[in-house]
Amino acid sequence: MVWSCFSCIGGHQNKSQKSMNESIDYPWEIYTLKELLQATNNFNKDNKIGEGGFGSVYWGRTSKGVDIAVKRLKAMTAKAEMEFAVEVEILARVRHENLLGLRGFYAGGEERLIVYDYMPNHSLLSHLHGQLADQCLLDWKRRVNIAIGAAEGLSYLHHEAQPHIIHRDIKASNVLLNSDFEAKVADFGFAKLIPDGVSHLTTRVKGTLGYLAPEYAMWGKVAESCDVYSFGILLLEIVSGRKPLEKLPNGTKRDIVQWATPYAQTEDFDQIADPRLNQNFDVHDLKSIVTIALRCTDGNAESRPSMKQVVAWLKDGLSTKKEMPHLKNNETPHVDQDEENYEKNHTDREELGKQQFDDGGIWR
Structure with missing residues (x-):
């Protein structure tokens, strides 16, 4: 399960670990917290495009000019963490033009973030x-x-x-x-x-x-x-x-x-x-x-x-x-x-x- 390797590919990586991960052909990217903070303007309220019981979703733009949507868990409960793990694992397994694409995630400290392709016409x-x-x-x-x-x-x-x-x-x-x-x-x-x-x-x-x-x-x-x-x-x-x-x-x-x-x-x-x-x-x-x-x-x-x-x-x-x-x-x-x-x-x-x-x- 993807969750089993979060501890080694989450936010607390040294340079050698990150370099090693980048050399592996993952179907998703492992973002740093700094990258996602910059993309979403520190999760600015003006970037918020949705909110629910689990947390919020923010629009962002990466340094490469790519529009993304970032789901940020509100609290690190066991239930929320399990749903995070399930969603990352499922999306890492599937690739289809009619399924929302997983761009990557961040898992470190108290932050759990999932990064998706941004859908400009919403739901x-x-x-x-x-x-x-x-x-x-x-x-x-x-x-x-x-x-x-x-x-x-x-x-x-x-x-x-x-x-x-x-x-x-x-x-x-x-x-x-x-x-x-x-x-x-x-x-x-x-x-x-x-x-x-x-x-x-x-x-x-x-x-x-x-x-x-x-x-x-x-x-x-x-x-x-x-x-x-x-x-x-x-x-x-x-x-x-x-x-x-x-x-x-x-x-x-x-x-x-x-x-x-x-x-x-x-x-x-x-x-x-x-x-x-x-x-x-x-x-x-x-x-x-x-x-x-x-x-x-x-x-x-x-x-x-x-x-x-x-x-x-x-x-x-x-x-x-x-x-x-x-x-x-x-x-x-x-x-x-x-x-x-x-x-x-x-x-x-x-x-x-x-x-x-x-x-x-x-x-x-």
Whole structure:
């Protein structure tokens, strides 16, 4: 594990150690604290682009003129340090155009810093619900490309990375957008490595209400199908511009699947599209994406498609106008998330708000 060598490659290196490390072909750079202080203007508040329970994210520019984002842990708790170690290890293992790139890290003394590629168009959440929502920068083509890109990144984690990786926190705030509005799946602090031959794990529940698969929320049973469920929620969020959970006037909560399913069953797909699109969308593509989303959020985990299948459906169905698989017996493929029972089973409630910045994302 990467963490096991932090003590020898962290901030307290002598020149010979640093020279030795630089001669090894690491997929990331080991920064000095001085470099990151200079890049972020001593973590100046004007450089802060996000803040959450774990700490803050700062924009910076290196001496070579490269824009970076630096995640700085707020406190050195055992939990925070473990998430730091997990994220660095996961990102050091993977390389894909739709995953947020790890540039490097610093680990020394009481500082734990992770350095990423900077994403100038911030998070998907900021465009759907945050400070950029009113600018309507996400037209239909961009939304479709973001959906496909995020699906391909997730498919890589499930089917190509070795060992396979379950993200466990797929949501709009963890999909970042580069200068061309291409999707980059981010934030691997909750990720799980799945050894070959293991179908699922039972673990402590972490994540965000509204995105959690029912079997995971209730019993902590986690598998690739949990990420598929979360991605289905994300698809509906992308095309509709609605939040995963909404509070109704009577005080009850309704999730986005419950809202969208009646429209899908009556083929009234126009009612699902984000009004900000002003009817500028492809009706066939909208129908296909919604149908895929409802298959992904099937209440039976075994009935959900794999992410490899989702990518094929998205790319093939949207480009060739093929019909997507129909919903089974025109029934709602969904099991409600019981928030009360979820919270009873969730022993660490603060995890639900993990890394929720002022716009809810890894950074704005």
